[in-house]
Amino acid sequence: MRLEGKVAVITGASSGFGRESALRFAQEGASIVVADITEKPLAGGFEADLNTSTAELIRERGGRAVFATCDVTKKADTDAAVAVAVEEFGRLDIMFNNAGIYRGGKLIEEFTDADLDACFAVNVKGSFHGAQSAIAQFHRQERDEKGTLGNILNLVSTAGLGGHPKQSVYNISKGAQANLVRCLAIEYGEQGIRVNGICPTYAKTALTRALYDDMDFVRTFAESVPLKRWGEVEDVANLAVFLASDESSYIHGDLIRIDGGETLSRYSV
Numbered sequence: 001m002r003l004e005g006k007v008a009v010i011t012g013a014s015s016g017f018g019r020e021s022a023l024r025f026a027q028e029g030a031s032i033v034v035a036d037i038t039e040k041p042l043a044g045g046f047e048a049d050l051n052t053s054t055a056e057l058i059r060e061r062g063g064r065a066v067f068a069t070c071d072v073t074k075k076a077d078t079d080a081a082v083a084v085a086v087e088e089f090g091r092l093d094i095m096f097n098n099a100g101i102y103r104g105g106k107l108i109e110e111f112t113d114a115d116l117d118a119c120f121a122v123n124v125k126g127s128f129h130g131a132q133s134a135i136a137q138f139h140r141q142e143r144d145e146k147g148t149l150g151n152i153l154n155l156v157s158t159a160g161l162g163g164h165p166k167q168s169v170y171n172i173s174k175g176a177q178a179n180l181v182r183c184l185a186i187e188y189g190e191q192g193i194r195v196n197g198i199c200p201t202y203a204k205t206a207l208t209r210a211l212y213d214d215m216d217f218v219r220t221f222a223e224s225v226p227l228k229r230w231g232e233v234e235d236v237a238n239l240a241v242f243l244a245s246d247e248s249s250y251i252h253g254d255l256i257r258i259d260g261g262e263t264l265s266r267y268s269v
């Protein structure tokens with residue numbers, strides 16, 4: 001029960017990393033607001049049960065969770081998701097800005113303004129809004145006995161740490177999201193608000209389904225990673241639990257890779 005008594009809003013928690021993180025957070029004792037544009041998991045994902053929402057699954061397992069409709073591109077929606085946390089569970093301890101979208105398969109000259117705008121609206125503005133809404137609520141609360149006022153997690157990507165071919169609009173949005181982690185950490189650390197970013201490489205979710213359906217890519221990618229496999233949603237959820245818990249209380253402003261060694265500077269000889 002590493003998150004016992006804590007209240008978390010997790011954006012994009014109907015599917016993928018967010019869903020698995022919500023399940024793990026609840027298992028560790030947290031109360032969860034699943035904040036997403038859609039309540040059921042996305043078609044094309046790898047969830048065992050596409051008909052049961054995350055909040056329903058948590059409640060079936062004896063945990064506490066509610067769903068809140070939330071489009072993170074709208075600040076009013078992230079405010080509303082935080083308000084649901086306060087109404088239902090009395091406070092907010094953890095804001096997990098996980099919602100994100102991917103655009104790939106084109107060179108820079110081929111991407112449209114619509115591709116660029118979509119990535120920035122969800123991945124950058126969405127995290128910015130989530131942070132703003134959470135900080136406003138944290139300021140209405142008292143620090144806990146460890147001096148923590150709140151905890152913000154951003155689901156970034158190894159794409160936020162460097163370049164990759166044919167997904168520039170995604171990478172530059174993730175780069176901005178990574179810098180948001182640093183800016184938040186610098187401005188709000190002294191107030192007791194801890195902020196970190198999680199940087200996975202490709203894992204099996206609806207977001208990467210098209211890549212996973214390409215067997216050549218599946219093999220080539222796994223071969224390029226020192227640990228020789230794709231990431232799993234559980235890998236990310238376990239890191240998120242640690243970063244959300246007091247066990248990581250001196251980790252701040254970090255962007256933690258969870259990538260099987262993909263981003264080491266030199267792997268093959």
Ligand SMILES: NC(=O)c1ccc[n+]([C@@H]2O[C@H](COP(=O)([O-])OP(=O)(O)OC[C@H]3O[C@@H](n4cnc5c(N)ncnc54)[C@H](O)[C@@H]3O)[C@@H](O)[C@H]2O)c1
Nearest residue numbers: 012014015016017037071072099100157202203205206207
């Ligand atoms: N899957 C990967 O390989 C991978 C790797 C690195 C980083 N990421 C990042 O992880 C995060 C989660 O992605 P995932 O792989 O679990 O994808 P996913 O597609 O399985 O889930 C994304 C969830 O976000 C929701 N969402 C989309 N737009 C939204 C919006 N405007 N407002 C609220 N919710 C919205 C979707 O409905 C969905 O439930 C994203 O930020 C993504 O960029 C994914």
